[in-house]
Amino acid sequence: MIISHKHRYIFIEMPHTASTGISRELCQHYDGEPILHKHAHYYEFLKLASPVEKTYFSFAGIRNPLDIAVTLFFKYKTNHQNFYTDQKYLQINGGHVSSQELREFHFITDNNASFSDYLLKFYRLPYDSWGSPRPHQFDFIIRYEYLQKDFAHLLHLLNIKQNRPLPTVNKTDQKPENFWSYYSPETYQQVQFVFGAYMKIWNYKTPISWGDFQITQLNYLTFKLLEMLRKNLVWGSNIYANLFRKLRNAFPDFLP
Numbered sequence: 001m002i003i004s005h006k007h008r009y010i011f012i013e014m015p016h017t018a019s020t021g022i023s024r025e026l027c028q029h030y031d032g033e034p035i036l037h038k039h040a041h042y043y044e045f046l047k048l049a050s051p052v053e054k055t056y057f058s059f060a061g062i063r064n065p066l067d068i069a070v071t072l073f074f075k076y077k078t079n080h081q082n083f084y085t086d087q088k089y090l091q092i093n094g095g096h097v098s099s100q101e102l103r104e105f106h107f108i109t110d111n112n113a114s115f116s117d118y119l120l121k122f123y124r125l126p127y128d129s130w131g132s133p134r135p136h137q138f139d140f141i142i143r144y145e146y147l148q149k150d151f152a153h154l155l156h157l158l159n160i161k162q163n164r165p166l167p168t169v170n171k172t173d174q175k176p177e178n179f180w181s182y183y184s185p186e187t188y189q190q191v192q193f194v195f196g197a198y199m200k201i202w203n204y205k206t207p208i209s210w211g212d213f214q215i216t217q218l219n220y221l222t223f224k225l226l227e228m229l230r231k232n233l234v235w236g237s238n239i240y241a242n243l244f245r246k247l248r249n250a251f252p253d254f255l256p
Contacts, residue, residue, distance in 0.1 A: 001013060001034065001035050001036045001044075001045060002027060002032040002034060002035070003032065003033060004026070007030040007160060009056055010045060010053070010056045010057070011023065011026060011058075012042050012045070013040070014060050014061050014062075014133065014142070015145050016063055016068045017062060017063045018061060018142075018147055019038075019061055020169055021167060022166065022168075022206055024169065029163045038096075042058065042060075042133075042138075052227065057140070057158060058139050059138050059142060059154060060133045060137075060141060061141070062139050062142075063143070064204050065127050065143070065204075066179060066195060066199075067184065068118060068205075069123065070182050071179075072104075073118050073119075076118075077108050077109070079109070079162075084097060084101065105120065106140045107121065107122075112130075114183050115182045116187055118181075119191075123190065124190075124196070126193070126226060127194050127198045128198060128223065128227060132198070134201065140153075141201040147166060148166055159171050183210075188210055193216070196212070196213065196214075197215055198223070
């Protein structure tokens with residue numbers, strides 16, 4: 001998470017949305033400084049922020065989840081920056097690679113699994129995360145698909161002169177530009193169930209060639225139920241939420 005007291009902004013770093021490059025640029029050129037930890041949630045900031053800091057201009061990034069899934073596949077397939085074999089990156093050693101990520105990495109590398117194999121095995125529940133942003137939550141959202149344009153517009157909103165185009169960092173090796181090509185017809189039904197509700201929230205569309213992409217009532221209800229559980233268990237103040245947070249801290253690999 002990056003904050004600037006001079007420009008009164010707070011940037012929430014969402015995974016796989018170019019947050020590394022944005023954070024680095026904000027700190028190097030736009031008076032930003034790191035606080036809390038990388039990928040800290042906005043709720044964590046609000047619990048500690050002063051009344052003035054709570055009024056800061058808040059922004060985060062989003063990215064098409066179908067693009068993210070392909071990106072993760074290639075990160076595992078190429079052992080991106082040795083993340084999945086270097087012990088220092090493991091969550092149990094203070095890093096950020098969880099046991100679940102290691103399971104996905106070994107499934108792909110040990111079995112030479114295809115993207116369809118990976119998708120059908122590991123993507124079964126409606127896509128979301130503990131800290132996924134919602135359109136109403138922040139003052140501005142940087143869409144990965146319009147990264148340069150949105151970053152420039154962000155600086156304009158903050159009344160900051162842009163020094164240079166946003167550099168590309170942490171690029172995934174071998175990942176194709178056309179991520180759509182990795183989705184075969186056999187995956188369409190699962191994609192619809194897993195990603196449909198999230199894509200509707202952010203107005204992401206699938207190619208016309210995929211046919212009618214409908215969100216079922218079961219899909220939507222499952223998504224909302226999981227959203228409610230995440231919100232109440234992770235950020236609630238009741239005894240069950242406190243117990244869940246203790247378990248999550250004790251077993252981060254199983255409750256990431």
